[in-house]
Amino acid sequence: MTTQHIYTNILIVGGGLIGSSIARACREYGAAGRVVITDKDAVVRASLRSLDICDAVMDTAEPADADLVILAVPPGSIVDTAKALLAQMKPGAILTDVGSVKGDVVQNIAPLLTADIEFIGGHPIAGTEQSGPEAGFASLFTDRWCILTPEDEKSKSAQILKKFWQSLGSRVAFMDAKHHDLVLATTSHLPHLIAYALVGTATDMETVTRGEVVKYSAGGFRDFTRIAASDPVMWRDVFLQNRDAVLDVLGRYIQDLTALKTAVRWGDGETLLKEFTKTRDIRHRIIDAGQDSATPNFGRDAAGDDDGVE
Amino acid sequence: MTTQHIYTNILIVGGGLIGSSIARACREYGAAGRVVITDKDAVVRASLRSLDICDAVMDTAEPADADLVILAVPPGSIVDTAKALLAQMKPGAILTDVGSVKGDVVQNIAPLLTADIEFIGGHPIAGTEQSGPEAGFASLFTDRWCILTPEDEKSKSAQILKKFWQSLGSRVAFMDAKHHDLVLATTSHLPHLIAYALVGTATDMETVTRGEVVKYSAGGFRDFTRIAASDPVMWRDVFLQNRDAVLDVLGRYIQDLTALKTAVRWGDGETLLKEFTKTRDIRHRIIDAGQDSATPNFGRDAAGDDDGVE
Numbered sequence: 098m099t100t101q102h103i104y105t106n107i108l109i110v111g112g113g114l115i116g117s118s119i120a121r122a123c124r125e126y127g128a129a130g131r132v133v134i135t136d137k138d139a140v141v142r143a144s145l146r147s148l149d150i151c152d153a154v155m156d157t158a159e160p161a162d163a164d165l166v167i168l169a170v171p172p173g174s175i176v177d178t179a180k181a182l183l184a185q186m187k188p189g190a191i192l193t194d195v196g197s198v199k200g201d202v203v204q205n206i207a208p209l210l211t212a213d214i215e216f217i218g219g220h221p222i223a224g225t226e227q228s229g230p231e232a233g234f235a236s237l238f239t240d241r242w243c244i245l246t247p248e249d250e251k252s253k254s255a256q257i258l259k260k261f262w263q264s265l266g267s268r269v270a271f272m273d274a275k276h277h278d279l280v281l282a283t284t285s286h287l288p289h290l291i292a293y294a295l296v297g298t299a300t301d302m303e304t305v306t307r308g309e310v311v312k313y314s315a316g317g318f319r320d321f322t323r324i325a326a327s328d329p330v331m332w333r334d335v336f337l338q339n340r341d342a343v344l345d346v347l348g349r350y351i352q353d354l355t356a357l358k359t360a361v362r363w364g365d366g367e368t369l370l371k372e373f374t375k376t377r378d379i380r381h382r383i384i385d386a387g388q389d390s391a392t393p394n395f396g397r398d399a400a401g402d403d404d405g406v407e
Numbered sequence: 408m409t410t411q412h413i414y415t416n417i418l419i420v421g422g423g424l425i426g427s428s429i430a431r432a433c434r435e436y437g438a439a440g441r442v443v444i445t446d447k448d449a450v451v452r453a454s455l456r457s458l459d460i461c462d463a464v465m466d467t468a469e470p471a472d473a474d475l476v477i478l479a480v481p482p483g484s485i486v487d488t489a490k491a492l493l494a495q496m497k498p499g500a501i502l503t504d505v506g507s508v509k510g511d512v513v514q515n516i517a518p519l520l521t522a523d524i525e526f527i528g529g530h531p532i533a534g535t536e537q538s539g540p541e542a543g544f545a546s547l548f549t550d551r552w553c554i555l556t557p558e559d560e561k562s563k564s565a566q567i568l569k570k571f572w573q574s575l576g577s578r579v580a581f582m583d584a585k586h587h588d589l590v591l592a593t594t595s596h597l598p599h600l601i602a603y604a605l606v607g608t609a610t611d612m613e614t615v616t617r618g619e620v621v622k623y624s625a626g627g628f629r630d631f632t633r634i635a636a637s638d639p640v641m642w643r644d645v646f647l648q649n650r651d652a653v654l655d656v657l658g659r660y661i662q663d664l665t666a667l668k669t670a671v672r673w674g675d676g677e678t679l680l681k682e683f684t685k686t687r688d689i690r691h692r693i694i695d696a697g698q699d700s701a702t703p704n705f706g707r708d709a710a711g712d713d714d715g716v717e
Contacts, residue, residue, distance in 0.1 A: 197626075222623050222625050222626045223625060224626075225703030225704050226690070226703060226704070227703050232703065241625050242622055242623055242625070244623075270622070279614055279615060280615050280619045280620075280623055281623065281626060283608075283609050283612055283615050283620060283628070284609065284615075284619075284620055284623045284624050284626050284627065284628040285623070285626025285627045285628065286627075287605065287608075287609075288605060288626070288627035288628050288630065288631055289627050290664070290667055290671075291601055291605060291631075291664070292627070292630075292686075293667065293682060293683055293686055294660060294663045294664040294667050295597065295598060295601060295660060296686035296689055297663050297682055297685070297686060298593075298597075298656065298659050298660045298663045299593050299594065299597075299689075300685070300686070300689055301659075301663075302593055302656070302659070304589055305589055305590050305593050305594075307689070307692070309590045309594075310590075310593060310594055310689065311689065311692045311693050311696050311698065312552055312580070312696060312698065313532050313552055313554075313590055313591065313594045313595070314594050314693050314696075314698050314699065315532050315533060315551050315552070315698050315699075316507075316532045316534075316591060316594050316595025316596075316598070317594065317595045317596075317598035317599050317602070317634050318593070318594040318595065318598050319693050319698055319699040320598065320602075320630050320631075320633065320634055321598055321601075321630075322686070322689055322690040322693055322699070323630065323690065323699075323704075323705065324627050324630060325683075325686040325687070325689075325690065326686070326687045326690035326691075327683075329680055329683035329684045329687070330680065332679070332683050333676050333679040333680045333683060334676075336670075336671045336679055337671075337674055337676050337679070340671055340672070340674065343671055344668070344671060344672060346608065346612070347664075347668055347671070349608050349611075349612070350604060350605060350608045351661065351664065351665070351668070353604045353607050353608045353611075354600070354601070354604040354657075354661065355661070357600055357603065357604050358654065358657055358661070360646075361600075361646045361647075361650055361653055361654060361657070362650070362654060364647055364650065366643050366644075366647050369642070369643040369646055369647070370639055370640065370643045372603060372607055373603055373635075373637075373639035373642050373643060374639045375607070375610070376602075376603055376606035376607060376610070376632070376635040376636070377635070377636045377639070379606055379609075379610055379617070379620070379621065379632055379635075380536070380632040380633065380635070380636035381636075382617070382621045383621050383624045383629050383632055386621050386622060386624075388621065388622070388624050388625050388629055389624065389625070389629040389632070389633075389707070390707040392707075393535030393536060393537050393542065394535050394536070394633075394705075395633065395704075395705040395706070395707040396705070396706065396707050397699070397700040397702075397705040397706050397707070
C-alpha cells in the first residue's frame with residue numbers, strides 16, 4: 098500500500114456511467130491501490146474489459162478483499178445487492194452507494210449490518226443523459242458536489258470516504274438522509290419529472306407533428322429533452338423511493354404553475370413580469386458557484402460549427 | 408447596388424440580442440448594402456456605436472430609404488412601432504418582424520397597411536438567455552430555423568425575404584401564422600413557462616435554502632435556470648399575445664404531469680418506466696436534425712475545466 102492511496106482495494110458493483118467513471122477517476126488521480134468492477138451484464142463486462150479502466154472485471158462480486166465496496170447499481174437494486182454482499186465483506190470495510198435517494202436505502206440497509214461493517218450513504222451530484230460504461234469519463238466528478246449521509250460526520254470512516262471523493266475531484270457535503278431527499282427532490286427529481294412530462298405532452302400533440310417539434314426545438318424544448326433522455330430504470334426507482342418528498346415539491350410546483358396559468362388567462366402582465374424577473378438572479382448564483390457554464394446556450398452554440406449539425 | 412446584396416438598405420428597429428445579431432450577420436455574410444439600426448434607448452445606441460456592427464445608429468427611425476424594415480422590438484411593441492413607421496416607408500418596401508408570436512401581430516398590422524407596403528411576419532427560432540447588443544453574434548442564426556408567415560408563399564417578396572434569412576445562415580420555413588403559434592406554444596412558450604414556474608417553486612421552498620438549490624443544481628435544476636433567465640419583458644409579451652395556444656398546451660401538460668403524479672403516489676413503476684422510455688427517442692431525432700449538441704451535458708462539462716468554474 099502506497100501512502101497516497103486512500104483505499105487499498107475497492108470493489109465497484111455496477112459498471113455503468115457512474116461506476117465506470119469512478120474507476121477512471123481512481124486511476125487518473127491515484128485514489129486506490131486496486132480497483133475491481135463487477136457487473137451482472139455480460140455486455141457491460143466485455144465493454145469494461147476492452148476499455149481497460151480498472152485492474153480486474155469480475156463476473157460475480159467477490160468483496161472479501163475490499164476496503165471499500167461501492168454500490169453503483171440502479172437505486173431499486175441497492176438494498177438487495179447490499180444484502181448479498183454484506184456477509185462476505187471483511188471486518189472494518191466500508192459499504193457505500195451512489196444512489197439519488199438516501200432515506201430509503203439507509204433505513205433498509207441498517208438492519209442488515211453487522212457491528213464490524215459500516216454503511217455510509219453517498220450521492221455524487223454528477224452525471225449526463227447517457228448511460229453505460231462507454232459514457233463514463235474521469236472528470237465527471239470534478240467540482241461537482243458529493244453528498245454523504247454518515248451516522249457520525251466526525252467518524253474516521255466518514256472522514257476517509259470524504260477524502261476519497263475529494264481525491265476524485267468532488268466537493269463533499271455531509272447531510273441528513275431525509276434532508277438530502279428533500280433537497281434533491283427540488284433540484285433534481287422534480288426537474289426530471291417535469292421534463293419527462295413535457296416531452297410526453299409535446300410528442301402526443303395531435304395538432305403539432307413530431308417533425309415540427311424536432312425542427313423548432315431550439316426555442317427551449319431541446320433543453321428539456323436532454324434530461325428526459327436519462328436512464329428510465331434509474332429514474333423509475335428514484336420516484337418509487339422518494340415518493341413523499343417528490344409529492345411535496347410537485348404539489349407546490351403544480352400550484353405555482355396554476356398561478357401562472359391564471360395570470361396568462363386573465364392577461365395579467367404585471368404578475369407575469371414580476372415572476373419572470375425574480376428567476377434571473379438564481380442563474381447568476383449557479384454560475385458564480387461553478388455549477389454551470391456562463392457562456393450562452395451552455396456554450397453549445399458558441400463555435401457555430403460545433404453544435405452537432407450533420 | 409452590388410448583385411450579391413439581397414437588400415440595398417435595411418433598417419433594424421431595436422438593437423438588442425436579435426437586432427444586433429442580424430446586423431452582424433448582414434455584415435459577415437454580405438446580405439445588405441447598408442444596415443442602419445435605431446433604438447429608443449440611449450445606452451443601447453451608445454453600445455451599438457462602440458461595437459461598430461452597422462453603417463449607422465440613429466436616434467429615431469427614418470425608414471424612408473429602407474427596402475426592408477425589421478422590427479426587432481419586444482412583441483408587445485411591434486404593432487405600435489409598425490403604426491409609427493408605415494406612413495414614412497417607401498412604396499414597394501417590405502416590413503417584417505422577429506417576434507415569437509405571429510397571429511396577433513399579423514392580424515393587427517393588416518388593417519394599417521397601404522397597398523404598396525407588404526408586411527411579412529418572421530420568427531427566427533434562435534436566441535440565448537442573454538439580452539442586449541453585446542450579447543449578439545453573427546452566427547446566431549446558423550442552422551436555426553426561421554419561420555415566415557407571408558400571405559402568399561410564392562410571391563416575389565416572400566421569396567426574397569426567404570433568401571435574405573438563408574444568407575444569414577438560417578433554414579427557412581413558411582407557415583400559417585395561427586399554426587406557428589401552436590407549434591411554438593409547444594416547443595418554446597410552454598417550456599419557458601414551466602422553467603419560470605420551477606425556478607419560482609425551488610427558490611420559494613422554506614425547507615430547502617437557496618444556497619442548497621444553487622449548490623446541488625447540477626442534478627437537473629441548472630438546465631431550467633438557463634431559459635428562466637431569458638428577457639422577462641419579451642416573455643411577458645409572448646404569453647399575453649399567445650394566450651389561447653399556451654392555455655391549450657398548458658392544460659394538456661398539467662393533465663400529463665398529474666398522471667405522473669398519480670403514478671408516483673401509487674408506486675406505479677410500470678407506468679413510470681413506460682413514460683420515461685418513450686421520451687428518449689425524440690432527443691436522438693433533435694440531434695440528428697442538427698438542432699442540438701450530441702455531446703453529454705450539451706458539451707458544457709466536456710473539457711472539465713471549461714464549465715465556468717471560478
